[in-house]
Amino acid sequence: MTLLSLIIVIGLSLLIGYFAHGRARSWALLVASVLVIYWLQPGTPIRHLDFWLPTTSLVLAIFTWILTRPKDAPDLRSNLTAGGVIAVVILLIGSSRYLGPLCCLTPSRPPEIHQIFLWISLVTLIAALAAYFSHGRVGWIYGFSIFILALFIVLKSEQLTRYASMALRSFNGQSVELASSLDIRWLGFSYVAFRLLHTLRDRLSGRLPSLTLQDYVIYIIFFPTFTAGPIDRVQHFIQNLHQPFQLSMQHILQGGKRILMGIFNKFVLADGLALIALNSNNASQVNSTIWLWIMVYAFALRIFFDFSGYTDIAIGIGYFVGIELPENFERPYLKQNLTLFWNSWHMTLAGWFRAYFFNPLTRTLRSQLQNIPLPLIIFIGQLSTFILIGLWHGISWNFAIWGAWHGLGLFIHNRWSDMLRSKTSNLDSQPRLKRWMSAGSTLITFHYVSLGWVWFVLPNPEQSIRTLIKLFGLA
Structure with a gap:
């Protein structure tokens, strides 16, 4: 996001906060969020893709809402109205192609309006069928969760993204030879996917509150958090959304x-x-x-x-x-150990993986495989969790190694702290020594994290290893 686009978004939010009250605020946030995700979507050489990608984000949100709605779903009329508003906004964005010099909200000209209308009609029909056949069937939720994960994997893998680009270029009648993994830049999808999976999982566990379509779509594409988080929980977000608000x-x-x-x-x-x-x-x-x-x-x-x-x-x-x-x-580089670092760095992402992967995995291992020692369960849980966090940034060896670097570091700290717990219990009576140990621990943690960034920023293990060797003067 550029400074100019940021200023526009800030101005838009001030207008909403000042003029829109009660239900009008929710409608304003819905319309503004839909407009912003089209406006911020980067351009792509694949024809019309910068229009269809944010449109697909909306479709995924709508279908996930259909699958997660409870039996006592809120008022049908308000949900149909929300769907209609979204469709009208999409049509208006598409109509901007006919505005000549004022075109367009998207980086390139949107598709023909009749194509958009046919697409909306098709999605509406499929949504109605899904609402009828999927109600109360958890298999649909599991299947859609797998679909979102598969889509996520494709977008995070350079080779798979290139294949997807080739397929889209072939469909559009464009040169397949020019296909690149950079052709498909789906703004905000990483965060959209995690919010969708969060609500799907909470629906299965019975923790998801009853939501209108309007509230749900606002949560998924809320424009201030669309590109870089944080990943809020839907329960907390909706509570804020429904509270009376007057900008002061x-x-x-x-x-x-x-x-x-x-x-x-x-x-x-x-x-x-x-x-x-x-x-x-x-x-x-x-x-x-x-x-x-x-x-x-x-x-x-x-x-x-x-x-x-x-x-x-x-x-x-x-x-x-x-x-x-x-x-x-929360001042992550001033923490005394790696556990405290990850309790203060990208806390919402770490919390997501803790709630939806680490805790279920370790509970399953402890209940199903009772002969496995607890340290081994902790090792498996921490290593696999952080490898996945690494791969969330992109499917490559370096991101996987970066995740393993932190998973291994957390396990070593876990064992080390258990071993020293009885030996450091009297440190409170030696404040000077405690301060020195605290400073030393902070310094070691910062350097461990900093060395880990070598794996994160460089493209392949060979260059990372050469750089680490040079850092220690061994080249």
Whole structure:
């Protein structure tokens, strides 16, 4: 997101917060979120794909809502109205192709309006059939969850994305030879997929509240969090959405403070550090150990300021429209061990994996395989969880190794802390020693995390290993 687009989004949120009250706020958030996901979607060389990708996000949200709605689903009329509003907004976006110099909201011209109308009609028919045949059948929920995961895997794999690009180019009558994994850039899908899976899983466990289509779609595509999170729980989000809200000076000051902090962190600190931060080009060109360490430190700080900056901006915009978003970072580089680091770094993502993968996996292992020692269960759970967190960023060896790096580090810390618990119980009586040990632990944790970023930022294991060797002066 550029600074100009950010200013427009901030202005839009202030208008909604000031003028839209009660149910009007929900309708304004729905329409604004639909418009923004089309507007921010990056361009693509595949014809009309920058229109169809955000449209597909909406379709996935609607079908997931159909599968997760309870027997006592809210008022049918309000749900049909919400579906109609979404369809009208999509048609209006498509109609912008006929506005000449004012075209278009999307990066390229949308498809012909009759194609969009036929598509909406087809989706409506399929949605009606799904609503009739899927009600109360958990098999549909499992099947749709697998479909979303499969789609996620395709988009995170370079080779599979390239095959998908070839198929789309062939369908459009475009050159297949020019296909690239960069052709399909689906804005926000990583976060959309996790919100969809969260609600599907909560429906199976009986924790999902009764939601209208309007509320559900707002949750899935809420424009401040669409591109970079945080991943809010639907229960918390809907509670905020339904509370009466009147924009006040306190909200403006709170939100403005977070937004200014985020802009400074992202556009000043992060973008400034990017000039010297480690990347695939300078990692091969620099031979000085000292300069290489400086580049690693710069990347560690850059990724923090970049990501936390976007989170601050999203939280600040949320204040303007009455949505209190969860925190995502809490001074992670000042933590004394890796466990505390992951309790304060991308907290909503770590919490998602903890709730929907680590806890169910370890519970199953303990109940089904009672002969497995507890340390081995912890090792399997932590290693597999963090390999998946790594692969969430992209399916590659380096992301998997980065995840394994943290999973292994967490297991070592778990065993080490258990071993030292009885030996460090009297540290409170030695405050000076405790302070020194705390400082040393923080320093070790920061460097362990920083070395892990080498695997994260570089494209392949060979270059990562060469860089790590140079960092320790062994080249």
